[in-house]
Amino acid sequence: MQEQGSFKNSSSLSDDAISLLKKLIAIPSFSKEEDHTADLISRYFLSEEIPLQRRLNNVWVKNKFFDSSKPTILLNSHHDTVKPNAGYTNDPFTPIVNDGKIFGLGSNDAGASLVSLLATFLHYYDDKNLSYNFIYAATAEEEISGINGIESILNELGKIDFAIVGEPTQMNLAIAEKGLLVLDCVSKGRSGHAARDEGENAIYNALKDIEWFRSFQFPKISETLGNVKMNVTMINSGMQHNMIPDECKFTVDIRVTDAYTHEEIISIIKQNVSCEVTPRSMRLKPSSIDVKHPFVVAGISSGRSIFGSPTTSDQALMPFASVKIGPGDSARSHTADEFIFINEVEEGIKIYIQILNQILK
Numbered sequence: 001m002q003e004q005g006s007f008k009n010s011s012s013l014s015d016d017a018i019s020l021l022k023k024l025i026a027i028p029s030f031s032k033e034e035d036h037t038a039d040l041i042s043r044y045f046l047s048e049e050i051p052l053q054r055r056l057n058n059v060w061v062k063n064k065f066f067d068s069s070k071p072t073i074l075l076n077s078h079h080d081t082v083k084p085n086a087g088y089t090n091d092p093f094t095p096i097v098n099d100g101k102i103f104g105l106g107s108n109d110a111g112a113s114l115v116s117l118l119a120t121f122l123h124y125y126d127d128k129n130l131s132y133n134f135i136y137a138a139t140a141e142e143e144i145s146g147i148n149g150i151e152s153i154l155n156e157l158g159k160i161d162f163a164i165v166g167e168p169t170q171m172n173l174a175i176a177e178k179g180l181l182v183l184d185c186v187s188k189g190r191s192g193h194a195a196r197d198e199g200e201n202a203i204y205n206a207l208k209d210i211e212w213f214r215s216f217q218f219p220k221i222s223e224t225l226g227n228v229k230m231n232v233t234m235i236n237s238g239m240q241h242n243m244i245p246d247e248c249k250f251t252v253d254i255r256v257t258d259a260y261t262h263e264e265i266i267s268i269i270k271q272n273v274s275c276e277v278t279p280r281s282m283r284l285k286p287s288s289i290d291v292k293h294p295f296v297v298a299g300i301s302s303g304r305s306i307f308g309s310p311t312t313s314d315q316a317l318m319p320f321a322s323v324k325i326g327p328g329d330s331a332r333s334h335t336a337d338e339f340i341f342i343n344e345v346e347e348g349i350k351i352y353i354q355i356l357n358q359i360l361k
Contacts, residue, residue, distance in 0.1 A: 025104030077166030078142030087336030113166025113326030168328030199244035224308035
């Protein structure tokens, strides 16, 4: 077999990736407002004479010699960002380069992964002898798990055998990822005047259930993801100071492991609390991949470690095997003065290609 990849040399791939990352940082791309970064990515492929497809703010391309008889690897990351927090000392939309770092909103999460996977796709783009097809997809609304992101194009991508999801993991392999379940809860009471011994305080009723959410431990523990974690994150009740509230609403954030289904979690909760419990969505499932999967084996042999990720990504919406790996550090995500090291991008491209070369033989 010929040496993999011939579209561009590694130095050119890295330079182009870093240049594109700077351009992406300079364009605001909040979730549901990613049209201008989708335009930029589309123009990039047009400039390289690579046919592209686009639906809403999702852009995807296939390798030049795509063969439907071969299995397909999806290379996916997102180009939407959260909004900058008040702690920024730099302009979040100015890609400042200083001390080997590129500062800017979305540089770490997940711009570096986005451009590194793009460079990886280009490396293999015009190779005739690949044992796998490649689809590269730059998608929208990941930060809000929106319905117009990766989920909206899965049918158009065709059969996917395996996905590499680009998120900051220091180029280690997240072989499992927690799912997300958000519950809207309502505790009921009976209104009355606060000055008299009247009514039933819904806040006090809610406190009993909130304490249960705080202290309960699910007995089954995942080998890769640990415990299911529940946190009450929002609460609202009352209209005025002298009225006993008859209703208290609160929200529970649950990070679900592969030890339980969403349905099992909800069943256990309803058996233990008195409040009304309504799940917002059942879409965001936990995910995992066999440690014997060829990509995982290749990653380990390349010196990468494996771990279970507590955060949720677009993997939760993928009905096929996937692994999360990318340059950068998850601890920097959504922080003020977000940055990525330039050498992290360069190293990310090399490691992606190093691992893939082992399974493309």
